[in-house]
Amino acid sequence: MRKKLYARITAISVTMILITMITTVAIFYNVFIEQVMEDLRTHVHILKSTETVLGYIEKDFDPKIDNLRITIIGSDGKVKYDSNANIGEMDNHRDRPEVKDALKYGEGKCTRRSDTFDRTTYYYAEKLDSGDVVRVAKDVVNIWQFIKHILPVLIAELIFATGISMAVAKLLARRMVEPIEKLAHNIDSDEVDETYEEIKPFVDKIHSQHKALKKSSMMRQEFTANVSHELKTPLASISGYAELIETGMAKEEDIGHFASEIHKSANRLLSLINDIIELSELDVMDGTMNVSPISLSEEAVNCVEMLTMNAEKNEINIATETIEDKCIILANKDMIKEVVYNLCDNAIRYNKPNGHVWVSVFRKEDRVILEVKDDGIGIPEKEQERIFERFYRVDKARSKKTGGTGLGLAIVKHIAEQHNAIINIESEVDKGTCISIEFPCGE
Known part of the structure; x- marks a missing residue:
């Protein structure tokens, strides 16, 4: 250079x-x-x-x-x-x-x-x-x-000026590249050395991009490690129960139980794979997606109806609280269905027996708000910022017991970012959680 x-x-x-x-x-x-x-x-x-x-x-x-x-x-x-x-x-x-x-x-x-x-x-x-x-x-x-008469003077002037230019050019090139070379040798340092004001934005950009790449690399490594760990558990369970049945070590009365556990582990494995695939697709998405006017109210009502049976199975009452008309947003329909489903499914999954889940959709100025509220176990304040991280679980034992993958809210966050939406959370331990997403109005 x-x-x-x-x-x-x-x-x-x-x-x-x-x-x-x-x-x-x-x-x-x-x-x-x-x-x-x-x-x-x-x-x-x-x-x-x-x-x-x-x-x-x-x-x-x-x-x-x-x-x-x-x-x-x-x-x-x-x-x-x-x-x-x-x-x-x-x-x-x-x-x-x-x-x-x-x-x-x-x-x-x-x-x-x-x-x-x-x-x-x-x-x-x-x-x-x-x-x-x-x-x-x-x-x-x-x-x-x-020109011929003054040519010797012109040649002498050109040689002198070229010599000066070369010396200055060499000095300028060295001074301009020096901060970048220093940055290359101290790329991991949090502080950037003082440099020319004109190229400082460029040096800062390189430094910030390196930090972002390093952070992204660490996140990918962590994600890969978590994926491996999460996949091993159901696979080990399936392999273990299958081996017991295959070798004849399982009693006849236990075969039904083992088959049920294999089925549960297989379903958990499928859920994990589907969520991982979806997250990978969201990661590589460049902001271009098929959008159309969607009634968020209608999607919320449909999701509540779909999850009613699952909620009753878990002794949870799910219902719509406030559903306003004309809550239209410009969005990808499949993604919005995924957001509503994940929020409602989490509210059911992390609730108490005889608990409640309320789903609301309403307008506030030029925003359309989706709100999912429950009176479940709640989330400690210090952990509220981390619940959207991949594989992060507040209650790991409950999550595995109920079949949670730990990726649902990470998917919600990605989809919200794709739609320029804002996520808000309010929660108190043993009193419940309220998660709201503010979408730009599509009308």
């Missing part, structure tokens, strides 16, 4: 240096050309203000001193004087652009390039009071020759 940063910073710096140098040369060359034209105009004004022009250049005047070419042209275009050529051999200049403009507008200028001599000549002409035109010309090198 450091080498890539170094190379890219250097490349950007050198590119910017080249662009700056090219732009600077172009600007200076344009300024130079403007100055040449301004000098020509000044020379013409000086010539006009003296009697030199009127006398068609005195003998002691040498225009070559300033590398100038002076030409006097009559109003008919005939050349009357030229400092660099024999006027007898010269063509009529009336159609020359700078002469034409001078005769018409009082002044004119033009640029003509000579490919033969690889030079550009700049002309400036003004009309005299006599009607003649005085023109001054000067040969100027083109931009490539201009």
